[in-house]
Amino acid sequence: MSKLENNNQTPTIMEALKEAAAFLQTHQREERVAELLLLYHLGIKKTELLMKLRETVDPVLYAAFQKDLEEHVNTGIPLQHLTGEEEFLGRRYYVNRDVLIPRPETEELVLGMEKMIQERLAGKQLAIADIGTGSGIIATSLKLAFPAAHVIATDISERALLVAKSNSKTLGASITLKQGTYLVPIHQLDQKVNVLVSNPPYIDEADKAQMADTVKDFDPTIALFADDNGLAAYKEIIHGLPDVLNLPAVVGFEIGWQQGEAVQTLLQDKFPAAEVEVRKDINGKDRMVFAWIEQ
Numbered sequence: 001m002s003k004l005e006n007n008n009q010t011p012t013i014m015e016a017l018k019e020a021a022a023f024l025q026t027h028q029r030e031e032r033v034a035e036l037l038l039l040y041h042l043g044i045k046k047t048e049l050l051m052k053l054r055e056t057v058d059p060v061l062y063a064a065f066q067k068d069l070e071e072h073v074n075t076g077i078p079l080q081h082l083t084g085e086e087e088f089l090g091r092r093y094y095v096n097r098d099v100l101i102p103r104p105e106t107e108e109l110v111l112g113m114e115k116m117i118q119e120r121l122a123g124k125q126l127a128i129a130d131i132g133t134g135s136g137i138i139a140t141s142l143k144l145a146f147p148a149a150h151v152i153a154t155d156i157s158e159r160a161l162l163v164a165k166s167n168s169k170t171l172g173a174s175i176t177l178k179q180g181t182y183l184v185p186i187h188q189l190d191q192k193v194n195v196l197v198s199n200p201p202y203i204d205e206a207d208k209a210q211m212a213d214t215v216k217d218f219d220p221t222i223a224l225f226a227d228d229n230g231l232a233a234y235k236e237i238i239h240g241l242p243d244v245l246n247l248p249a250v251v252g253f254e255i256g257w258q259q260g261e262a263v264q265t266l267l268q269d270k271f272p273a274a275e276v277e278v279r280k281d282i283n284g285k286d287r288m289v290f291a292w293i294e295q
């Protein structure tokens with residue numbers, strides 16, 4: 001067990017940060033965790049932190065900060081599980097062990113969907129499905145971007161849906177939440193949609209050994225892994241698409257960086273006349289597939 005050595009029970013904020021950053025660096029953890037965790041414990045914003053660098057840290061808060069820091073170093077517990085929140089497109093979402101921690105790549109998926117909806121479905125009544133909603137980030141963001149849309153969010157996990165419910169409520173997004181496997185809840189609602197988006201599980205189990213402990217030990221297994229080289233969820237969803245889409249429709253998937261061609265082919269085979277495009281993320285890796293399906 002690594003322990004943070006400190007001889008000073010009442011350091012200044014600056015000293016606490018330096019000491020924590022060095023501790024994280026020694027244990028090959030991201031140094032930025034020090035600042036984010038201290039902000040959380042002090043209950044202040046970064047701008048306030050910069051003005052308070054010479055103030056001493058309350059010993060009780062400092063002890064709690066150190067305890068979390070040591071747990072992070074020793075177990076790999078993600079910062080977001082210590083603070084119970086993550087930011088997504090400028091909004092704060094509650095997270096726990098029942099949901100995937102929202103990723104920046106998914107922000108790019110949502111922004112891409114918003115743009116396609118504005119360009120292709122302007123003036124149309126929108127019915128949007130988010131399949132495998134997890135913490136509800138995609139469904140909530142799209143409802144807030146298109147307030148008149150009917151948004152349905154599904155997940156196989158009841159516990160994930162509780163998190164999505166709490167987030168959508170806190171953020172004032174009225175969405176319909178349904179439990180069930182992939183498209184089944186959409187069928188049950190007898191509701192066709194003209195927008196379908198999903199960030200499904202897409203990691204091949206064979207890649208587990210190379211994954212960071214912060215991911216494989218803490219994100220829910222059901223949110224990460226899929227059979228068939230990670231393609232099983234795409235295959236199942238795309239197979240059922242013709243029955244749930246009200247054309248013309250926009251479809252968007254987040255994908256693993258090596259899955260672009262496979263998912264594009266699955267969509268193109270199902271809808272030969274569709275425009276299907278693989279897009280890269282900010283790091284230059286294939287990360288999204290978008291389809292515009294008119295017939």
Ligand SMILES: C[S@@+](CC[C@H](N)C(=O)[O-])C[C@H]1O[C@@H](n2cnc3c(N)ncnc32)[C@H](O)[C@@H]1O
Pocket residue numbers: 099100101102103106131132133134135136137138154155156157160180181182199200201202222223224
């Ligand atoms: C990669 S996570 C994405 C969560 C969230 N949409 C996001 O982008 O952060 C995949 C989600 O799909 C859900 N899931 C896994 N298998 C499913 C299935 N068979 N049917 C519906 N949802 C499923 C998981 O519970 C998880 O919430």
